[in-house]
Amino acid sequence: MLIPRFTLSPYRLDVELFFNTQKLGDVSLCIGQGELLHLKGQGVTLKFALEGSRYDYAFQHPNGDQCIVAAGENLRLTPFTTVGNAVVEGNWRRDHADNVALTFSGEQFEGGIILHRRLCPEFARPSFAEAQTASRQAFFNWHGKQDQSEAAQPATYLLWANTVPAEGALTHPSTYMSKNHMINIWSWDNAFSAIGLAAIDPDLAFSQFAAIFDWQDDSGLLPDFVHDAGASFAFTKPPVHGWAILHILEAYRDCFSSDQLVYLRDKMEKQLSYWLTHTRANEQELPGYFHGNDSGWDNASFFDHGGPVVGPDLPTFLCLTANCIAQLYRSAEEPHMANKFDQIKTQLRNLMIKQLWNGKCFVFRKPAQPDLVLPDTSLAQFMPLLLGSDLPREIADKLVERFNAQGFLTEWGPATENPQSAYYEADGYWRGPIWAPTTLLIFDGLCRQGEIRLAHELAKRFMRTCEASGMAENFDALTGTGLRDQAFAWTSAVYLRFQNVLSKAQLTSA
Structure with a gap:
């Protein structure tokens, strides 16, 4: 044999x-x-x-x-x-x-x-x-470290090996999700890869944003993905970039140059304009997703009846986009423009609470069918935790209590669909498996609400999952088994980010 x-x-x-x-x-x-x-x-x-x-x-x-x-x-x-x-x-x-x-x-x-x-x-x-x-x-x-843990080395390697040079339609070096199957740079994957790259190669981190933003439509719409042969606008992806840029700047203050920050600010202004202008009927309504793929949660349970769908994650991301733009204007000593985007942030937050908070949780709804009750069992309902102190304390407390009580956090990390839900599927893509990006978003949301111990426990569980099953595309929430593509960039990026955060926390407590 x-x-x-x-x-x-x-x-x-x-x-x-x-x-x-x-x-x-x-x-x-x-x-x-x-x-x-x-x-x-x-x-x-x-x-x-x-x-x-x-x-x-x-x-x-x-x-x-x-x-x-x-x-x-x-x-x-x-x-x-x-x-x-x-x-x-x-x-x-x-x-x-x-x-x-x-x-x-x-x-x-x-x-x-x-x-x-x-x-x-x-x-x-x-x-x-x-x-x-x-x-x-x-x-x-490239990575500058001779001694790395057994899991950190393949995570670092995958970010390096999945990077391709600027060529054809790629205007900047780009870190593809995988060279196995997912050979594109998607317009929210790029933000998570950038977070992982920021500590290693700041210029390459900026390139992840620029490779997508260079293809931005005049309306502000971003493509679904870009590769060397072109871009696709059949879908788009959620506007997580403001959150990601703030996350990077908080961790690595001098990561981007002043010219790069102006570029990012201008692109985010157009991005924000797209969502506020073209995905809602008027300023009294919340923007929504036309298709699950636009949300990044592709087949999530709240898209069980199709779209458009309005939910709490999109206005949260847009609030953070406005907040990022405001901070960049404030740093450039343009307080008038900063105040303008502060007001946009406040208006969106208030609309979200008024239209989606039911006293126990944030709900999803279809504007075309206002009486239709959509599932409230997706992890996406907890995205408003990212608003930190901009979210009223009583709402934040109820969200954290709900997250703990309903069993979203398994032994291996946060399931994207409540494991007790009728919609839960072990290998159901966004209906159950643990994903790196949503894990990082929940982690950051918990940190911003002062739930540091819970956030660090969540990070430790996800890291143990990667150490046991590799840098897979996603993981079975109940067994930790790696699913789909086995060599994913954003999984690697989030693993390295958690390692960085937890190692600093250990040094601080020592």
């Missing part, structure tokens, strides 16, 4: 192949400068096979280079070797090839694969050892 054994570090992957207990050979891989995969092996043959799309094919260039074209991915792969052989192949079928593959072989082999979209670039081709040393140094230069 063939048994592979994997050893992974941020700069190298080693695979040993055994037949029962006898070692047959091994392969090592590392990513070098540019779009270049270095590899070496002995005692085995290494084969890369395309899964196949309509027009994949393989050919030999007039200069002698062999090449594979992965048509569906708009990608070309050119192999090279310094030891051993590399052969591309495919069974021609009229206008494409089946079974397209690239094979490295020989008693020993060393070489690599150059990934490119146009002509093959002239890369320097260092040895595997040189490429590995350079990759190791590049990672260390």
Whole structure:
């Protein structure tokens, strides 16, 4: 029986192949400068096979280079070797090839694969050892820490490895959620990645905002996501950016330059205008989400009857956006403009309380069906805790009491849907699993209400979940099992943020 054994570090992957207990050979891989995969092996043959799309094919260039074209991915792969052989192949079928593959072989082999979209670039081709040393140094230069915990290292690595350069429609280097499946930068994911990056690379943290804000529509609408080929406006995402920028500035005061702050302030003004102008009928109504995807909570229980939906999370985020803009104007010594946005914040908060607070909790409703009762079992109902002292004390106390009494906080972290709810699903995306962004939002809300002990306990549980199950997209709220994509950037970012907060708390109490 063939048994592979994997050893992974941020700069190298080693695979040993055994037949029962006898070692047959091994392969090592590392990513070098540019779009270049270095590899070496002995005692085995290494084969890369395309899964196949309509027009994949393989050919030999007039200069002698062999090449594979992965048509569906708009990608070309050119192999090279310094030891051993590399052969591309495919069974021609009229206008494409089946079974397209690239094979490295020989008693020993060393070489690599150059990934490119146009002509093959002239890369320097260092040895595997040189490429590995350079990759190791590049990672260390980026994060600046030699000693990291067992979980912190992969979290840091994922933020680094999921970052792609500015190219095509990407105007800034961007940290994708994952290079497994979620190869976009979404317009609320970016804010959480920025929080995790702020302590490591402030310029890259700013780039997460700018890569999205550069695509902002004239109306202030942000795209759902951006990647190198373009942007999608089929949906948008919740305006968490003001909250995130305030969070970063409170933790890392000098993270952004004055020019960057002016850029962010101007973009947030347009963003705020979009939500207040285009998602409500008049100033006496609350803004709402047209679709679950706009809220970031995609299929949450409060969207069980479709949209538009008005709930407490959106006005909370908009209050924080207005607050962030006001603070930036105040720092720029423009008190008149600061007062303007302070008033917007107050008006939104008062509307939210008047229209959504029922004495026990904040509710969700459909303006088109005012008598329809929507579920009140989603974690999103607690977002107003983020308002801190701007939320009346009696309301805050009732929200914290409700959070504790209804069992949202499990052994592993805060469930996005009450586990006792009829809508709860173990792998239901936003109907139960624990997510990093909502965990950080609840954590920050509890801190702003003075519930530090509870907030830190929540953070510790989430960190234990990541340490047990990795930096997954989300987690089963009752078992802690990692779900969906297993290598997510915002999970990594939130883990590192919690680690930073708790380590500082330990130093303060020592």
